[in-house]
Amino acid sequence: MTPVLYARVPLIHGEWWLAWTAEGVCAGAEPEWDESRFVGFLRERHEGEIRPGRVADVPDGIDLRFVRGDFRREVLRACAAIPEGQTRTYGDLAAAVGRPRAARAVGTTMATNPLPPIVPCHRVVRGDGLIGNYGAGGTARKIEMLTREGVDIRDGVVCS
DNA sequence: ATACCGGCTAGCC
């Protein structure tokens, strides 16, 4: 079983926790988490060794092997493809994986995204333009992150 | 099997 390494990594949105395997990043958590919480999170998902790693060794790709469900993996893949500074709706992602009516299920998938902000679920907003919720810090955090990425938001609504 | 729970949405007042 390949080991899982982890570190607190400086990103444009702050110092987030990231964990990775040889294949890619497999987990992430917001800055407010402490080390034991993140390690606990990793432990309940991975059987193998878990130990600190170096920031310089964080890989570029993502490792979705520990995500349950084909649908979820596909949706997370599609989400990972959203460019910085852009947004998509839950319905967009549903359509992208060939299930145009599964927006609700996409929402659930985003809510349980194990690797924020590497899989940028903060770029997924509601069809009516409202920002929608954000598990890793709430709507306020989501707005803050999108604004930092250059997305135009006025009165809590995405403007295009 | 089956019921329930969500970061949703289209359709109707």
Added chain:
DNA sequence: GGGCTAGCCGGTA
């Protein structure tokens, strides 16, 4: 436009 409802769907207990 704004508020509500009834569908929708995949995962989990």
